[in-house]
Amino acid sequence: MENNVVSKSDLTRQMIVEKSATLFNLQGFSGTSMKDIMDATGLSKGGLYGNFKTKEDIALAAYDQAVEMVWEEVKKRTKVIDHSLDKLKAVVYFYKERILDPPVEGGCPIQNTTIEADDGNPVLRKKVQQTVDNWRANIVANLEKGMKRGEVRLDVNAADFAIQFIGILEGGIMLSRLYKELHCFDVIARQLIKLIDDLKA
Structure with missing residues (x-):
């Protein structure tokens, strides 16, 4: 009974x-x-506050959910690929395919929340920083694995490349959303693929 x-x-x-x-x-x-959330969920304010203490708590959990939805889609593409550089290319191709039809309505949650929380909400900003830190760490780990396997040049600065990769990719997402067309991201994607190819051992 209690478990139910x-x-x-x-x-x-x-x-x-x-x-x-x-x-x-x-x-x-x-x-x-809170009224928007009440309308979307069909719950009363008491029903919401019975599960979350504040609107910020809901926003933090919602952000995690949005990011996870994107990551799950990306991981479906990358987990079936063995080569470290091909994994990075798969991320680029994923965004190229989904740029105008993102996994979460409204676009990239990292970008949206960064803009929203830049000055106004340090807790949300910290949450996004953690997401990007994890993303950077994943890229670094992938490249270091590639170095050990002879796929990636040993002189590559993996930490710097991770920043470059995320910055260029997010810039392409922003421009494509601004203009509501694929050309900007196509330009960015070509540049990213070239940068990835330049890492080959």
Whole structure:
């Protein structure tokens, strides 16, 4: 009996997070009210606060959900690829295919939340920093593995390349969203693929 209550509570919490992920990604933290979340979930204010203490707590969980939705799609592409550089290319091709049809409505949650939280919400900004730190670490680990396997040049600065890769990719996403067309990202993608090819041992 008690397990069923916990299970129902977990399901309610997950439903709040999933509905809120799209809201916050589309409207931002400031632009999303508790009433918006109530309308999207069909819950009362008490129902929301029974699962989360504050709107910020909902936003943090919703951000995690949005990022996870993107990562899961990316991992489907990369986990079936063995070569370290081909894994990086797969990330570029994923974004090229999904740039105008992103996994989460509203576009890249990292970019959206960065802009939203730049000065106004240090807690959200810290959360995005952690996401990007993890992304950078994954790229570095992938390249270091490639070096050990003879796929990547030993003189490559993996940490610097990770920053370059993320910065160029996110810039391409921003320009494509601004102009609502693929040309900008196509230009960026070609440049990224060239940079990746230049890492070959």
